[in-house]
Amino acid sequence: MQPSPRWLLALPLLLAFTLSGCADDSGSGGGVQSMKLSTIRGRDKLVCGVDGKLPGFSFLGPDGTYSGLDADTCRAVAAAVLGDPAKVEYRDLNSSERFAALASGEVDMLARNTTMTLSRDSAGGNGITFGPTTFYDGQGVMVPVASGAKTLKDLDGKPICVESGTTTELNLADRMREQGIAYTPLKFQTGDQTYAAYLGGRCVAVTSDRSQLAAKRSSFPNPDEHILLPEVMSKEPLTPASVNGDPAWADAMRWTVFALFQAEELGITKANVATKVAEAKANKNLADLRRFLGVEGDFGKQLGLPADFVPKAIAAVGNYGELFERNVGSGSPLKLERAENRLWTQGGLIYSPPFR
Amino acid sequence: MTSIQPGPESGSTPPLRPARPAPKSVQPSWAGALRQELFASRTDGLVSVLLIMVILAAAVGLLRWALGQAQWAVIQANTTLFAIGRYPIQQQWRLWLLVVLVAALSGVSWGLLRAFPRADRSGEIWPFNDRLAVALLGFLAAWLPAALALGLPLQLRWWVITALLVATRWLAGHWGRSWPPRLVKLVPMSWPLLYLFGMVLIAGGLGLPRVPPSEWGGLLLTLLMASFAILLSFPIGVVVALGRRSSLPLLRWASVLYIEFIRGAPLITLLFLGQNILGYMLPGGWAPDRVWRAAWVLTFFCGAYLAEAVRAGLSAVPPGQLEAARSLGLSMPQALQRVVLPQALRIALPGAVGQFISLLQDTTLLSLIGLLDLLGTARTVMANPEFLGKNAEVYLTLAVLFWCCCAALGLGSRALERRLDPTHSPA
Numbered sequence: 001m002q003p004s005p006r007w008l009l010a011l012p013l014l015l016a017f018t019l020s021g022c023a024d025d026s027g028s029g030g031g032v033q034s035m036k037l038s039t040i041r042g043r044d045k046l047v048c049g050v051d052g053k054l055p056g057f058s059f060l061g062p063d064g065t066y067s068g069l070d071a072d073t074c075r076a077v078a079a080a081v082l083g084d085p086a087k088v089e090y091r092d093l094n095s096s097e098r099f100a101a102l103a104s105g106e107v108d109m110l111a112r113n114t115t116m117t118l119s120r121d122s123a124g125g126n127g128i129t130f131g132p133t134t135f136y137d138g139q140g141v142m143v144p145v146a147s148g149a150k151t152l153k154d155l156d157g158k159p160i161c162v163e164s165g166t167t168t169e170l171n172l173a174d175r176m177r178e179q180g181i182a183y184t185p186l187k188f189q190t191g192d193q194t195y196a197a198y199l200g201g202r203c204v205a206v207t208s209d210r211s212q213l214a215a216k217r218s219s220f221p222n223p224d225e226h227i228l229l230p231e232v233m234s235k236e237p238l239t240p241a242s243v244n245g246d247p248a249w250a251d252a253m254r255w256t257v258f259a260l261f262q263a264e265e266l267g268i269t270k271a272n273v274a275t276k277v278a279e280a281k282a283n284k285n286l287a288d289l290r291r292f293l294g295v296e297g298d299f300g301k302q303l304g305l306p307a308d309f310v311p312k313a314i315a316a317v318g319n320y321g322e323l324f325e326r327n328v329g330s331g332s333p334l335k336l337e338r339a340e341n342r343l344w345t346q347g348g349l350i351y352s353p354p355f356r
Numbered sequence: 357m358t359s360i361q362p363g364p365e366s367g368s369t370p371p372l373r374p375a376r377p378a379p380k381s382v383q384p385s386w387a388g389a390l391r392q393e394l395f396a397s398r399t400d401g402l403v404s405v406l407l408i409m410v411i412l413a414a415a416v417g418l419l420r421w422a423l424g425q426a427q428w429a430v431i432q433a434n435t436t437l438f439a440i441g442r443y444p445i446q447q448q449w450r451l452w453l454l455v456v457l458v459a460a461l462s463g464v465s466w467g468l469l470r471a472f473p474r475a476d477r478s479g480e481i482w483p484f485n486d487r488l489a490v491a492l493l494g495f496l497a498a499w500l501p502a503a504l505a506l507g508l509p510l511q512l513r514w515w516v517i518t519a520l521l522v523a524t525r526w527l528a529g530h531w532g533r534s535w536p537p538r539l540v541k542l543v544p545m546s547w548p549l550l551y552l553f554g555m556v557l558i559a560g561g562l563g564l565p566r567v568p569p570s571e572w573g574g575l576l577l578t579l580l581m582a583s584f585a586i587l588l589s590f591p592i593g594v595v596v597a598l599g600r601r602s603s604l605p606l607l608r609w610a611s612v613l614y615i616e617f618i619r620g621a622p623l624i625t626l627l628f629l630g631q632n633i634l635g636y637m638l639p640g641g642w643a644p645d646r647v648w649r650a651a652w653v654l655t656f657f658c659g660a661y662l663a664e665a666v667r668a669g670l671s672a673v674p675p676g677q678l679e680a681a682r683s684l685g686l687s688m689p690q691a692l693q694r695v696v697l698p699q700a701l702r703i704a705l706p707g708a709v710g711q712f713i714s715l716l717q718d719t720t721l722l723s724l725i726g727l728l729d730l731l732g733t734a735r736t737v738m739a740n741p742e743f744l745g746k747n748a749e750v751y752l753t754l755a756v757l758f759w760c761c762c763a764a765l766g767l768g769s770r771a772l773e774r775r776l777d778p779t780h781s782p783a
Contacts, residue, residue, distance in 0.1 A: 055740070055744055056741055059737075059741075060733070062433045064443075064445075097632055106646075192747065219746075
């Protein structure tokens with residue numbers, strides 16, 4: 001069993017290839033070493049894992065293009081890394097295979113309504129690296145307006161519809177026990193059955209993630225006759241993620257998303273980003289804006305991205321506010337409130353660290 | 357070969373025949389038969405009336421919903437997605453070409469089947485069933501594109517394709533006998549060639565730009581997966597079935613192990629295994645595309661079940677057949693190929709087709725591993741906020757589509773059975 005000499009000859013060649021790949025990368029990225037970034041540049045395509053079947057987050061439009069908040073996150077990252085939002089290959093992943101697909105390198109990143117939790121983040125758990133949260137979701141309760149219920153307390157002794165075998169069911173039980181509210185859970189195997197029972201009047205309330213409740217509500221015959229109670233029973237920060245062990249790639253993704261937050265704060269939109277860049281180029285006094293848009297400084301280089309990655313990302317999908325309103329907010333049939341997903345300046349949780 | 361089969365077969369065929377030559381007196385005997393079947397006694401009549409009322413109520417309800425309340429825009433807007441998924445629009449001409457070729461070859465094959473009936477069958481060129489089928493095709497071509505609100509150019513294409521199918525059927529039916537025999541022999545052989553060519557058209561290669569499998573979807577992906585698995589699982593099934601009955605212990609145990617491993621795990625588990633494990637076993641770019649992984653899992657899954665169907669066929673052939681063939685001087689492969697397998701496969705055919713039909717339906721599991729087969733497409737369409745809550749329309753359409761595909765498989769296999777049936781006496 002001796003290795004063939006020909007195989008040995010190929011080894012230095014292989015090494016040379018690997019090294020030349022690194023050299024390529026440092027050429028455009030200013031000494032930033034990232035296997036993932038050079039892989040993505042090499043294939044000229046970002047492979048993005050999405051759900052693909054979630055209203056408002058990722059789904060196929062009639063023309064065969066992906067839409068939704070998660071799909072647009074992929075687009076923004078592709079625009080930042082490759083300069084073109086169309087260079088994304090979407091991969092529909094179900095919840096059980098998403099982490100395996102990320103770990104095995106089948107997808108470069110996940111934008112798949114994944115709740116950030118300790119066990120998913122930790123190296124001893126799923127071992128993935130989370131970016132900034134793009135949607136703060138939480139479990140909510142929907143009731144008919146006619147029921148007159150205003151808070152959870154009003155549901156005392158009433159039947160509540162819930163999908164069985166979900167964390168939703170457990171959260172409901174926990175919160176109700178904490179507050180000492182007696183209720184009758186009506187459990188169903190599927191979401192369709194649950195909402196059919198709710199609409200049929202078998203229970204006075206139905207519980208699920210607030211974004212899902214709103215999505216379902218928009219398909220009801222009379223959406224206005226149902227409201228979401230103000231209580232939020234669980235924290236579901238839906239967060240894009242990348243693989244552990246490539247911090248440079250994680251940084252590139254993280255700051256691309258932050259740039260969308262920052263753009264909203266600065267009032268830069270998809271429509272005016274070109275004029276803002278021109279403005280920044282013309283006026284030397286707008287130092288912050290010039291650095292943010294890559295007119296001066298080397299933010300792009302530090303991340304291993306092109307200098308103009310911020311205006312490219314904004315031009316592709318707009319700022320975070322536009323992204324939200326278009327996909328799940330007032331511009332979509334879902335009509336979700338911004339709520340926690342407002343900017344920090346308006347009392348929300350969307351906050352970008354300084355671009356400095 | 358006649359010791360087992362003919363008993364039930366010849367017993368079941370005679371009652372069918374007298375019913376046919378009496379179409380003139382259909383009306384009274386029909387009513388009489390109905391009365392006999394449904395209203396023989398008072399209890400029978402009561403049960404019949406009740407059942408008929410229930411069925412009518414359900415049918416009326418469904419029709420009222422389908423024509424009045426249902427909003428079919430969800431289907432009309434997404435016809436392309438349902439048909440071919442995200443296949444790039446600039447390359448769609450390749451699929452049209454494929455449809456044209458399939459239509460033409462189907463027409464020719466169909467016509468030749470009628471032009472060259474088996475020696476012991478009636479030689480009618482346009483039997484009643486065929487006229488019915490052509491009428492149905494014509495109706496579908498006229499109604500379906502319009503109902504789907506396709507653009508006029510697309511509607512025109514479907515009309516032309518249907519016309520081509522009927523025309524080639526007519527040509528081959530009437531003049532097939534005068535074609536040179538070599539040409540006629542070429543037709544059945546051109547199907548596998550067309551399949552390979554179709555694969556090239558769909559996937560790219562030979563100078564055509566590549567369309568990655570991740571962009572195939574809808575009916576295209578479903579049919580592709582099913583046909584790939586059906587075609588490849590057949591040889592696997594035959595080999596493994598022979599292996600299981602082989603006297604060589606290694607071969608036998610390998611076959612048993614394969615069959616029992618596959619049959620011991622649900623298909624969805626195997627699909628997940630294929631998707632998740634291969635990524636770890638092979639580095640990033642080297643694992644086959646996930647669509648092909650799923651295709652191979654389906655193939656091996658179907659192969660194991662098919663092997664058991666074929667084994668049942670093999671067991672039904674009396675051992676004397678093989679012994680007689682061997683004693684006539686045929687070699688083992690010759691004896692298997694010419695004497696045993698033809699009989700075994702004919703017996704195994706109904707079971708095998710049942711397996712194929714369930715395989716076609718099992719392709720819906722691909723949606724659970726994130727592929728955009730028909731069901732996957734349906735689920736992503738239903739997630740479009742514009743079409744939320746239109747589940748009933750989408751699922752009904754899927755059911756009809758699947759029913760059509762399965763019915764086609766079933767009809768085809770029954771025609772094949774009849775054609776292969778050696779005991780069917782001349783009509």
